[in-house]
Amino acid sequence: MGNDLKASVLHLYKEHYLCNKKWCSYKRNPDKYRTTVSLTSLSLRQKLAEIVGEYTSGDNIEKIAPCASTKEVECFHSMLANKAPKAKHLCSSTSLECRVDCTVAQKNISYGYISQVYEECGISPGKINEKLSEKLAVKRKLKMITRIQQKINGENYVENRL
Secondary structure (H helix, E strand, C coil): CHHHHHHHHHHHCCCCCCCCCCCCHHHHCCCCCCCCCCCCCHHHHHHHHHHHHHHHCCCHHHHHHHHHCHHHHHHHHHHHHHHCCCCCCCCCCHHHHHHHHHHHHHHHHHHHHHHHHHHHCCCCCCHHHHHHHHHHHHHHHHHHHHHHHHHHCCCCCCCCCC
């Protein structure tokens, strides 16, 4: 992963010697390759290499390696799409930042994040909100248990949506 991150900077400057065939079209077929982005600024290149170097040095790459799981990323994107649909132009408002924050909280601490936010603001979360959070958390756990059981039994997980 660290090599791919380093290669991505070089890739932007038409240098493909570190690129991986999995993601670099030039490596797969140099004759048909068309450059989509071609940067020339040396100062930008140095700055990009510096930033990427921070992430790929020492223990940092080990910290970000778990984020490479496609399932987790796709799950997060799905959650974010529910809270901030692309059809609504939210990128120019502070609403998007709030929605992304809520998605991160939901991913990290489940549905109980709403009650926690209320409590930190000194507001009562309310019984209905707490019951809904518990219900959604239980539903999520049951879904996870079902997936694990089916994985153990060698079955494919199919979600029932009625």
